[in-house]
Amino acid sequence: METLTLLLQGFGTALTIQNFLAAAAGALLGLVVGAMPGIGSLAGVALLLPLTFKFNPVTGIIMLSAIYYANMYGGSYSSILINIPGDSPAVMTAIDGHPMAKKGEPGKALFTSNLSSFIGGTIGIIILTITGPALARLGLKFGPVEMAALLMVAMTSLGWLLGDNPTKGVVSTLIGVLIATIGFDIVVGTPRYDFGSLHLLGGVSFIPLVIGMFGFSQVMEMMEPAKNGDSIDMKLSLKDSILNKSEMRRLLGPSIRSSFLGTIIGILPGAGATTGSFLGYMTEKKVGKNKDKMGTGVLEGVAAAEAANNSAAAGAFAPLLSLGIPGSGTGAVLLGGLLMYGLTPGPRLFQNEPEFTWGLIASLYVANMITLFVALSIIPFLIKILKVPVKIMVPIITAVCIMGAYSASNSLYGVMLMLASGFIGFHLKKNNYPIAPLLLAFVLAPTLERDFRRSFLISDGSPWIFFQKPIACGLIIFLLLTILSPLFRKLFAMTKKKRPPQGVSDSTLSPA
Amino acid sequence: MKTLKLNTRLIIPVLTFAVGVLWVVYGLKNYGWWDQGPGSGFFPSIIGIILAGISIIALLEGIKMPAPEYVKASWYPFIAAFATVGLAMIIGFFPAMFLFLEGWLKIYEKYSWKKSLPISIITTAALYGIFAMWLMVPFPAGVIFNAIRG
Amino acid sequence: MKKLLTLVLMAALASTAVFAEGQQEKAEGPWTPTKGVEWVVTSSAGGGSSIFTQNIVEIMKNEGIVDKNIIINYKTDGGGAVGRRGVSMMKNEAHTLLTFNSGDLQPFVQREGGDLDGLTPLAVMALDGQILLVNMDSPYKSMEDVIAALKSGERLIIGGSKSDDEAIYDAMKAEIGGDMEYLRSDSTGEALTQLLGGHVDMAIAKPAASFDLVSTGELVPMVTASASRFGEPFDAPTFTELGYDIEFQIYRGVVGPADMPAEAVAYWSDALAKVAATDTWKNEYINKFLLVDNHLDADDAKVYMQKFEDMYSK
Incomplete structure (x- = not known):
């Protein structure tokens, strides 16, 4: 109960007019920055961090967390409205979010995204509050061997994403994997596939790649007259953005499921929000009520991806607060921010400065609420973007793509990479190669390869290590079952003729 | 087409x-x-x-x-982007961005000055405000400006 | 259009920085910057190099050491290779600085075909120690145990970051020998996570990153690579005490292009010395991040960095 008292006290300190205004300002700024392709939450938080130093610590941290949340919210805006994911977790949001916008439900897509983000963030924080440091300890159990096993399981569910033509889907995925191998190989510590270019030594950067593949290629498509991509001629009022009762009900299930999954993924070292949103979406695709329609523009897809993404971000706070170890680049920036306020996150923080720690958790919560409020209130303005005629959108998006790609690494190389990706992406799309698997493989495959090879480094070349560690062993058995179950099903079907193929619902991908 | x-x-x-x-x-x-x-x-x-x-x-x-059938117009943004980046190296990023927007709307879309100018000015100003002033991304000022400044 | 208007308004509201275009007066006497200065950092915003540079720039501004505007430019292409190469190629350039730590020198020498002749060292601003840690549950209670285990052929996995820490591992491998493997991580934080989870046997870390975990006894220091022992809670023998010739302290430094005019070199060396002498620098940076205050001016920094280059190019 002491915890609860402390938390309530925390709310007391957090809820003042000044804090409220600071959080609202932070939310607005964060939304704008997050929505800009090329900035993303890491750069967004880093760039806005100095703004918060003008306030007292509590206000500053509330503002900082509002910026952080708002960045995550904002990342999904551009993916829903113009199909350019603001950061890598938003790739999953685009899969259903943009089709929704095209169908004339942009407001609903944004509303879903905000609400699910909020649910994800809330559940993440609640889990964090209840379990505290214990959860971070659990995450530590995931070393290279366990992570490799988990990612192998995740990869098997990539299959359906491949689209109508599996051959093309596989080609697209593999290209993503190969692009990701360019650069520094962390396991042996030497570069590979750099082809003598200094630029390639550090690998291909994600932001110009995604801006080009999604954004610029789309500009090129927009130039085609036949595709009636002209402004959507529908009433886009706030009223049409609000979800009705049945839609709310549809949103809740996926959001809550994804939130729990996302929180757990977030706690795992090195997994991150992208893995979270990917697995959240995949799980929904497997077990959800509306799973067959996912990918065509249904709110379950948006809800699952966004809730998982935000809860993973909250989960990533656990190792930061209780061990002092930032789980992500953004976490590292936040850690820097906390240090500036004279706080050292770590095992002693909860004991030595309980008031501050719970105050911080309360601040996170307050910030999340205010961000939701701000985000919902700007939906009417946002959906107007879709009313802008394509003729005007083409040059503006082109300009934004160039600026965003430049800002990613402050160099023209980023712009060139973006244009090349746009060119390639355009041709791939024209031939019905799906783009999303390419980008996801680009993000996820390197982690899998790294941890897979690290496992062998630890075991001195023995593959049995995957069976010696209980968590990894469980995951591998699960993996084998998923691969083999269609086979068994076929055998079963052969012996016993009539049998609906749809009856299998694999249990969720919850690790451990 | x-x-x-x-x-x-x-x-x-x-x-x-x-x-x-x-x-x-x-x-x-x-x-x-x-x-x-x-x-x-x-x-x-x-x-x-x-x-x-x-x-x-x-x-x-x-x-x-x-x-697949291609439309020639698809290449225009691609070519224009290259031209803009080249121009940006000479006259600076934001003037080039402005000229690109205005040029595109005026020449390609045949918008009137009255309609096109506000769009290009506001877009350039917004981009300048967010990227250059606020986020302080150091965009190249261009050869000419650098030469003047010494 | 409303969205754009909103953006403009917000941008205007939020813009705190104004590009001050200072008046151009012809300087008489010693050289001073005549225009805005670009400070290149080759790793991303928010990291160690970024904090280091921001602190210096703040002090330069607040204490009036440099009166021109300084813009930090994060050039991360090619793992920083492009930014480093770019600065080293500049001709007759007095207004560009580069944050250059031992962790930058290593790839510069080993992978990017560069050497210190391509840069002008301006200062070493601080030294950072490194310490080898084990988990509290570890069977090894002291470095002697570890060495004994290595001698008896046991296999040990050592974790550490992908940049500075590997040099210690290499030195250990050469001096102590035995069956060791190095598990490279993206950051010290990741290496500590691996150690806390028991996935590596030992990890190399900087004191600042591990302070809390060592203070609470979660992690136990075994040995340090510095010349002398650290204070509590990092009190552990040095390698030299144990009879091994490993001594190593990574640095944080600043360089300019090779072709920086001599008067500009003098100016920057002096300005950085002034920064290092301020109380703000000592309290807000050195002490906060548990660094060793050790400022070296341009000439000494060159000698110091050269030692590292020799080691890395071996």
Whole structure:
């Protein structure tokens, strides 16, 4: 109960007019920055961090967390409205979010995204509050061997994403994997596939790649007259953005499921929000009520991806607060921010400065609420973007793509990479190669390869290590079952003729 | 509107096949296959082999399919983007961005000055406000400006 | 259009920085910057190099050491290779600085075909120690145990970051020998996570990153690579005490292009010395991040960095 008292006290300190205004300002700024392709939450938080130093610590941290949340919210805006994911977790949001916008439900897509983000963030924080440091300890159990096993399981569910033509889907995925191998190989510590270019030594950067593949290629498509991509001629009022009762009900299930999954993924070292949103979406695709329609523009897809993404971000706070170890680049920036306020996150923080720690958790919560409020209130303005005629959108998006790609690494190389990706992406799309698997493989495959090879480094070349560690062993058995179950099903079907193929619902991908 | 046929349905698999092979050759030759566990070239080589194989299937499938139709206008943003970046090196990023927006709306879309100018001015100003002033991204000022400033 | 208007308004509201275009007066006497200065950092915003640079720039501004505007430019292409190469190629350039730590020198020498002749060292601003840690549950209670285990052929996995820490591992491998493997991580934080989870046997870390975990006894220091022992809670023998010739302290430094005019070199060396002498620098940076205060001016920094280059190019 002491915890609860402390938390309530925390709310007391957090809820003042000044804090409220600071959080609202932070939310607005964060939304704008997050929505800009090329900035993303890491750069967004880093760039806005100095703004918060003008306030007292509590206000500053509330503002900082509002910026952080708002960045995550904002990342999904551009993916829903113009199909350019603001950061890598938003790739999953685009899969259903943009089709929704095209169908004339942009407001609903944004509303879903905000609400699910909020649910994800809330559940993440609640889990964090209840379990505290214990959860971070659990995450530590995931070393290279366990992570490799988990990612192998995740990869098997990539299959359906491949689209109508599996051959093309596989080609697209593999290209993503190969692009990701360019650069520094962390396991042996030497570069590979750099082809003598200094630029390639550090690998291909994600932001110009995604801006080009999604954004610029789309500009090129927009130039085609036949595709009636002209402004959507529908009433886009706030009223049409609000979800009705049945839609709310549809949103809740996926959001809550994804939130729990996302929180757990977030706690795992090195997994991150992208893995979270990917697995959240995949799980929904497997077990959800509306799973067959996912990918065509249904709110379950948006809800699952966004809730998982935000809860993973909250989960990533656990190792930061209780061990002092930032789980992500953004976490590292936040850690820097906390240090500036004279706080050292770590095992002693909860004991030595309980008031501050719970105050911080309360601040996170307050910030999340205010961000939701701000985000919902700007939906009417946002959906107007879709009313802008394509003729005007083409040059503006082109300009934004160039600026965003430049800002990613402050160099023209980023712009060139973006244009090349746009060119390639355009041709791939024209031939019905799906783009999303390419980008996801680009993000996820390197982690899998790294941890897979690290496992062998630890075991001195023995593959049995995957069976010696209980968590990894469980995951591998699960993996084998998923691969083999269609086979068994076929055998079963052969012996016993009539049998609906749809009856299998694999249990969720919850690790451990 | 002009259309043109480009046989990308065949070109793409041929290219991906080549990329796959390139990755395998480099992987096996330079980066090592197995050394007390998978080496630096292990994973990329396997993926390269699979990619090359799948590309052949994609090629065979592609032969049966019609080639996608391209519109000449699709290349305009691409060419314009290159021109803008080149111009940006000379006169600076934001003037170039403004000229691109205004030029596009005026020349390509044939908008009137009254309609096009506000759009280009506001967009450039917004981009300047967010990227240059607020986020302080150091965009190149251009050769000319640098020469004046010394 | 409303969205754009909103953006403009917000941008205007939020913009705190104004590009001050200072008046151009011809300087008489010693050289001073005549225009805005670009400070290149080759790793991303928010990291160690970024904090280091921001602190210096703040002090330069607040204490009036440099009166021109300084813009930090994060050039991360090619793992920083492009930014480093770019600065080293500049001709007759007095207004560009580069944050250059031992962790930058290593790839510069080993992978990017560069050397210190391509840069002008301006200062070493601080030294950072490194310490080898084990988990509290570890069977090894002291470095002697570890060495004994290595001698008896046990296999040990050592974790550490992908940049500075590996040099210690290499030195250990050469001096102590035995069956060791190095598990490279993206950051010290990741290496500590691996150690806390028991996935590596030992990890190399900087004191600042591990302070809390060592203070609470979660992690136990075994040995340090510095010349002398650290204070509590990091009190552990040095390698030299144990009879091994490993001594190593990574640095944080600043360089300019090779072709920086001599008067500009003098100016920057002096300005950085002034920064290092301020109380703000000592309290807000050195002490906060548990660094060793050790400022070296341009000439000494060159000698110091050269030692590292020799080691890395071996």
